[in-house]
Amino acid sequence: MREKLLVVDDERTILDLTAMVLRGKGFEVLLTDNAQDGYDIIAAEDPAVVLLDYMMPKVNGLAALCEIRQRFPQTYVIMFTGKGSEDIAVELMKAGAADYIPKPFSNTNLVERIENVLHLREIELRNIELLEERERLRKEIEKWNRDLEQRVEEKSLELKRAHAEILQSEKLAALGHLSAGMAHEIRNPLNSISLFVQVLQTGLKDDPELLSYSEKVIQEVERIDDILVKLLATSKRSPFQLRSISIQDVIDKALEMFSEQIQSQGVDLIKEYETSPPPILADSDELSQIFSNLFANALFEMATGGNLEVRLRHNEHNVMISVCDTGRGIPQEHLNQVFDPFFTTKKKGTGFGLSVVLRIIKTYGGRIEVKSEPGKGTCFDIRIPLG
Numbered sequence: 001m002r003e004k005l006l007v008v009d010d011e012r013t014i015l016d017l018t019a020m021v022l023r024g025k026g027f028e029v030l031l032t033d034n035a036q037d038g039y040d041i042i043a044a045e046d047p048a049v050v051l052l053d054y055m056m057p058k059v060n061g062l063a064a065l066c067e068i069r070q071r072f073p074q075t076y077v078i079m080f081t082g083k084g085s086e087d088i089a090v091e092l093m094k095a096g097a098a099d100y101i102p103k104p105f106s107n108t109n110l111v112e113r114i115e116n117v118l119h120l121r122e123i124e125l126r127n128i129e130l131l132e133e134r135e136r137l138r139k140e141i142e143k144w145n146r147d148l149e150q151r152v153e154e155k156s157l158e159l160k161r162a163h164a165e166i167l168q169s170e171k172l173a174a175l176g177h178l179s180a181g182m183a184h185e186i187r188n189p190l191n192s193i194s195l196f197v198q199v200l201q202t203g204l205k206d207d208p209e210l211l212s213y214s215e216k217v218i219q220e221v222e223r224i225d226d227i228l229v230k231l232l233a234t235s236k237r238s239p240f241q242l243r244s245i246s247i248q249d250v251i252d253k254a255l256e257m258f259s260e261q262i263q264s265q266g267v268d269l270i271k272e273y274e275t276s277p278p279p280i281l282a283d284s285d286e287l288s289q290i291f292s293n294l295f296a297n298a299l300f301e302m303a304t305g306g307n308l309e310v311r312l313r314h315n316e317h318n319v320m321i322s323v324c325d326t327g328r329g330i331p332q333e334h335l336n337q338v339f340d341p342f343f344t345t346k347k348k349g350t351g352f353g354l355s356v357v358l359r360i361i362k363t364y365g366g367r368i369e370v371k372s373e374p375g376k377g378t379c380f381d382i383r384i385p386l387g
């Protein structure tokens with residue numbers, strides 16, 4: 001059976017005639033004598049083409065054409081018109097008719113016109129399908145592009161991070177080498193200086209002024225030694241003992257050490273321990289240094305009050321700690337220097353605090369990131385693997 005056609009005409013003879021001719025050509029033919037039923041048949045049967053009479057008693061043929069085109073855009077309409085009504089035909093074509101056939105018509109002309117419209121319809125529908133397909137593909141490509149851009153961005157960021165980490169490790173490695181050498185070379189003569197001054201002091205007992213100078217020499221020697229010890233700490237691990245410890249306890253104990261300072265500076269301590277992480281295998285003195293250095297820095301920035309916020313969370317793999325303050329913040333241009341040994345903006349700072357923090361966190365396979373908004377405060381986010 002070929003395509004379905006619907007004939008809408010109030011003249012019985014036209015219906016019978018067209019049905020006979022078209023069925024003879026293999027079409028499936030539906031018939032009705034009024035437009036109203038025609039709409040229902042189209043909705044139910046979805047015919048490819050409707051042959052619609054322009055001159056019908058109840059419904060205006062033009063209105064019926066418009067309605068069909070609007071409600072069933074895939075159904076094409078061929079109009080039957082009276083003879084000599086070319087003006088009307090133009091109007092019908094403008095309103096969306098695929099063709100018009102003046103009555104009376106010949107059978108061959110009727111079939112030929114229908115074949116043409118069916119052919120045109122097929123091409124147009126296929127075209128619409130292709131356009132839709134093209135639009136769908138365009139959107140898909142757009143999405144791929146966006147995904148790709150995002151992945152490139154993520155990878156670039158990862159690369160940048162990895163690069164920064166390598167730089168930092170190289171710096172620390174170079175420093176480790178240097179400081180171990182320095183400590184050896186400098187601490188020995190320092191020790192001698194100290195011993196000789198002590199010997200000298202025995203001869204200076206009667207001269208308090210000179211004695212006080214010699215005391216100063218010893219103090220300064222001790223200060224240098226102190227710096228060297230700290231320098232060593234940034235790069236070299238001191239003897240350690242791994243135990244199963246609670247990181248929460250380590251943080252609390254470190255906070256305890258600062259409780260007086262927190263109170264005297266009028267700082268509000270906000271503790272948010274969302275979870276109680278399982279114990280980790282670590283040296284508690286080492287871990288404690290992380291927090292005491294961070295708290296010391298934070299409190300330094302909040303001499304006249306502010307908020308010190310400590311957050312603790314964990315998931316299957318890591319424990320996450322954030323230490324945030326509402327201090328002056330770190331200027332953008334310093335952000336990637338704060339972990340460098342010797343970098344300090346403080347008059348009496350040595351600039352070792354954060355490099356020690358970084359070294360210890362790395363020892364435990366963790367990560368630290370700093371975020372800061374000048375004028376608002378600073379956050380250090382730490383992640384330490386659980387296993």
Ligand SMILES: Nc1ncnc2c1ncn2[C@@H]1O[C@H](COP(=O)(O)OP(=O)(O)OP(=O)(O)O)[C@@H](O)[C@H]1O
Pocket residue numbers: 293297298301325327328329330338339343344345346348349350351352353354355378
């Ligand atoms: N919470 C913070 N708010 C603002 N700036 C900070 C903060 N923490 C660190 N910094 C900046 O980073 C620098 C380096 O910090 P780091 O702890 O390494 O050394 P330091 O505090 O200067 O000296 P040290 O800790 O050796 O006494 C600081 O001098 C400061 O400029």
Ligand SMILES: [Mg+2]
Pocket residue numbers: 293296297352353354
């Ligand atoms: Mg510090």
